[in-house]
Amino acid sequence: MGEHRVIIVGAGPAGVRAAQAVVxxxxxxxxxxxxxxxxxxxxxxxxxxxxxxxxxxxxxxxxRARAIHEDFAALLPHIDYRPETLVWNVxxxxxxAAHEGExxxxxxxxxxxxxxxxxxxxxxxxxxxAGCYSLGGAQxxxxxxxCAIGHxxxxxxxxxxxxxxxxxxxxxxxxxxxxxxTSPFWLRVKAAPKLAAMPELLWQGVKLxxxxxxxxxxxxxxxxxxxxxxxxxxxxxxxxxxxKGAVRHFAxxxxxxxxxxxxxxxxxxxxxATFAFDPATRQWLPQTDADGxxxxxxxxxxxxARVLGARSAEVTGELAAMAALADLGLTVDADRRRWLxxxxxxxxxFAKGLAQAFPWPHELVAAIPDDAIVCRCEAVTAAALRASVxxxxxxxxxxxKAFSRVGMGRCQGRYCGHASAEIIxxxxxxxLEKTGRLRGQAPVKPIPVSLKRNDI
Amino acid sequence: MTARFRRLVETDRxxxxxxxxxxxxxxxxxxxxxxxxxxxxxxxxxSEFAASEPAAPEPSDGRRAGFCLMGACQDxxxxxxxxxxxxxxxxxxQNGMTISTRQPxxxxxxxx
Numbered sequence: 001m002g003e004h005r006v007i008i009v010g011a012g013p014a015g016v017r018a019a020q021a022v023v024x025x026x027x028x029x030x031x032x033x034x035x036x037x038x039x040x041x042x043x044x045x046x047x048x049x050x051x052x053x054x055x056x057x058x059x060x061x062x063x064r065a066r067a068i069h070e071d072f073a074a075l076l077p078h079i080d081y082r083p084e085t086l087v088w089n090v091x092x093x094x095x096x097a098a099h100e101g102e103x104x105x106x107x108x109x110x111x112x113x114x115x116x117x118x119x120x121x122x123x124x125x126x127x128x129x130a131g132c133y134s135l136g137g138a139q140x141x142x143x144x145x146x147c148a149i150g151h152x153x154x155x156x157x158x159x160x161x162x163x164x165x166x167x168x169x170x171x172x173x174x175x176x177x178x179x180x181x182t183s184p185f186w187l188r189v190k191a192a193p194k195l196a197a198m199p200e201l202l203w204q205g206v207k208l209x210x211x212x213x214x215x216x217x218x219x220x221x222x223x224x225x226x227x228x229x230x231x232x233x234x235x236x237x238x239x240x241x242x243x244k245g246a247v248r249h250f251a252x253x254x255x256x257x258x259x260x261x262x263x264x265x266x267x268x269x270x271x272x273a274t275f276a277f278d279p280a281t282r283q284w285l286p287q288t289d290a291d292g293x294x295x296x297x298x299x300x301x302x303x304x305a306r307v308l309g310a311r312s313a314e315v316t317g318e319l320a321a322m323a324a325l326a327d328l329g330l331t332v333d334a335d336r337r338r339w340l341x342x343x344x345x346x347x348x349x350f351a352k353g354l355a356q357a358f359p360w361p362h363e364l365v366a367a368i369p370d371d372a373i374v375c376r377c378e379a380v381t382a383a384a385l386r387a388s389v390x391x392x393x394x395x396x397x398x399x400x401k402a403f404s405r406v407g408m409g410r411c412q413g414r415y416c417g418h419a420s421a422e423i424i425x426x427x428x429x430x431x432l433e434k435t436g437r438l439r440g441q442a443p444v445k446p447i448p449v450s451l452k453r454n455d456i
Numbered sequence: 457m458t459a460r461f462r463r464l465v466e467t468d469r470x471x472x473x474x475x476x477x478x479x480x481x482x483x484x485x486x487x488x489x490x491x492x493x494x495x496x497x498x499x500x501x502x503s504e505f506a507a508s509e510p511a512a513p514e515p516s517d518g519r520r521a522g523f524c525l526m527g528a529c530q531d532x533x534x535x536x537x538x539x540x541x542x543x544x545x546x547x548x549x550q551n552g553m554t555i556s557t558r559q560p561x562x563x564x565x566x567x568x
Contacts, residue, residue: 047486130521137525146466232518379505410530
């Protein structure tokens with residue numbers, strides 16, 4: 001494999017394109033992926049004995065999905081592919097990977113992290129009830145398993161995935177009770193010039209809304225969620241929102257909730273990426289140069305660096321790999337790089353439009369009632385989190401986490417971290433940036449203590 | 457028991473049998489353990505935490521059925537008969553599996 005060891009984490013659209021660029025340069029990268037089949041989440045593949053074709057599974061993105069899957073299959077003889085393998089730490093130039101009860105510390109000269117994204121979730125009173133799922137989770141149930149998350153599903157949140165997943169459910173024959181968007185419609189109109197950077201994607205969004213309305217699904221914009229009803233034994237029974245001054249109730253046994261996605265940046269964090277606060281999306285993001293360099297032989301591509309979508313992930317994954325190759329002293333195609341950078345700029349403009357049209361509902365989160373649960377892992381309420389600020393005088397997120405345990409449960413802050421920061425900021429009456437950032441901790445996901453070390 | 461998930465497509469797959477809390481059920485080859493369990497029931501486990509504030513009379517804040525389906529939230533932990541923990545959303549179901557929705561009793565050294 002030569003003297004350069006390149007490790008790529010993730011085999012979604014960014015990781016696949018990164019691997020392709022590294023192989024093209026004559027190197028044999030190690031590609032580590034937690035899933036059993038390559039494709040990532042958007043181009044996630046069902047088990048091998050499922051029969052739906054790419055058109056049925058991926059709709060307008062079928063050709064892209066097929067290209068990712070086929071191109072990765074063609075790479076297999078040229079890469080060291082490690083599926084079902086969890087990267088749980090990065091330290092001192094080594095990636096710590098776990099697979100089937102064993103763990104290995106693998107040294108690298110370049111680490112390209114394409115770790116993807118997970119749902120950004122706002123806690124709504126009652127969201128701990130069985131039957132509440134992340135929007136991405138609801139889509140995975142259908143795409144990878146052919147199931148709906150319930151018999152009557154309510155979609156709650158904001159962003160393009162809200163409409164896409166709801167429309168996919170309708171098309172597959174599921175009953176969709178309502179699509180409840182916290183963003184007011186006029187924001188979409190205002191963001192139209194930026195969204196026009198990707199006219200095809202804008203048009204797709206318009207068609208999704210039309211399909212839902214034709215199917216008779218109530219689509220409400222500018223809603224204020226009040227409560228997800230249900231009981232501890234039986235789970236979800238409905239959702240209540242305020243809309244145009246009226247209280248509206250929708251009965252259902254499942255809720256798919258999400259407000260865009262956010263980078264899974266834990267591995268980048270452990271690999272010592274620098275983070276900066278992004279006021280537009282109200283979150284901390286790992287910093288890179290335009291190509292994806294994050295310093296210390298670390299390169300970031302795809303939505304794991306910044307959420308620009310699956311199409312852009314192919315661009316930024318390849319760019320990150322080209323940056324790594326250039327830094328290793330290999331020649332890269334300057335024209336190709338320029339073209340990729342221009343593409344990335346278009347996706348970035350479109351993403352700004354999406355953030356403007358479908359904002360994270362931070363005022364709603366900050367005003368969540370005291371008895372609502374913020375941490376669904378350990379059932380910690382907003383009152384307990386606020387008390388860590390008012391009574392225990394926590395000044396920032398990590399301290400409040402230590403006092404309240406919000407961010408310390410099994411999801412390790414993935415689904416409460418952003419909300420927790422908003423609640424702390426409001427309780428202290430300071431800017432969100434001043435509440436700081438939850439530090440990443442190894443292991444990034446729970447691992448068994450019985451892992452056996454097996455280094456190469 | 458009521459099924460939480462509803463199968464919409466891809467239903468012509470061979471059946472597999474498993475046991476959940478001592479009850480024998482049927483799922484389909486290719487199901488995740490989560491789908492196998494939630495097409496035969498409405499929850500995966502019971503939360504081991506009670507709501508922190510205000511003081512909750514219940515010992516648990518309720519039953520859980522997973523959340524993210526992508527291996528990120530860890531809400532879908534279930535246990536094998538031998539006590540191994542499985543993430544139901546990313547574990548393929550296998551014929552003859554024996555699953556418990558309650559964590560088998562841990563044995564701690566008595567140092568009192």
